[in-house]
Amino acid sequence: DTGVSQDPRHKITKRGQNVTFRCDPISEHNRLYWYRQTLGQGPEFLTYFQNEAQLEKSRLLSDRFSAERPKGSFSTLEIQRTEQGDSAMYLCASSSFGTWKKETQYFGPGTRLLVL
């Protein structure tokens, strides 16, 4: 399978705990995005990387959230001191960004987080 993969697929944690999610993009895709989706809503942008550089962060990304893409390949999203409001599906997408800015993003299956 050469698509975007995410791990874990499901995570249940207690309020106040830290969690970390991993995303493996499609090989050679230079852009990687993180989105969050709550029930009944469309995905909302959190942050994105071009290669290893984090180029944009949404105001949704509070200080408790941190994302990395250290070698320009896989990425991790960490949430510290989780709150019940963090319960959501966390989606990763990757794309090959080129000159014409035509950018088809391919999404992974998501990590569903439940904070008790």
Place this chain on the structure above:
Amino acid sequence: DAKTTQPPSMDCAEGRAANLPCNHSTISGNEYVYWYRQIHSQGPQYIIHGLKNNETNEMASLIITEDRKSSTLILPHATLRDTAVYYCIVNYGQNFVFGPGTRLSVLP
């Protein structure tokens, strides 16, 4: 805010064509129109995209009006597995801004 408006829901009979409209009246000249769909509890699935010409692939056809202010996604022979939320997005090399989409129900 999303730059597109879509009807919240639509029904379609199995085997018939599903025509999903999208308004993007503020689209700029270099923005592409993308369509994705999301089946319950899965990540969004890419369907098709276009700039100004009509496009067709194995999944669907995309019809963009000449003034580019609206488009229609056509699923030529809808099946029960096409039941999903369909998102129309306009984009020029940025993060996607999703609206609430159209919930398409394909009925037997």
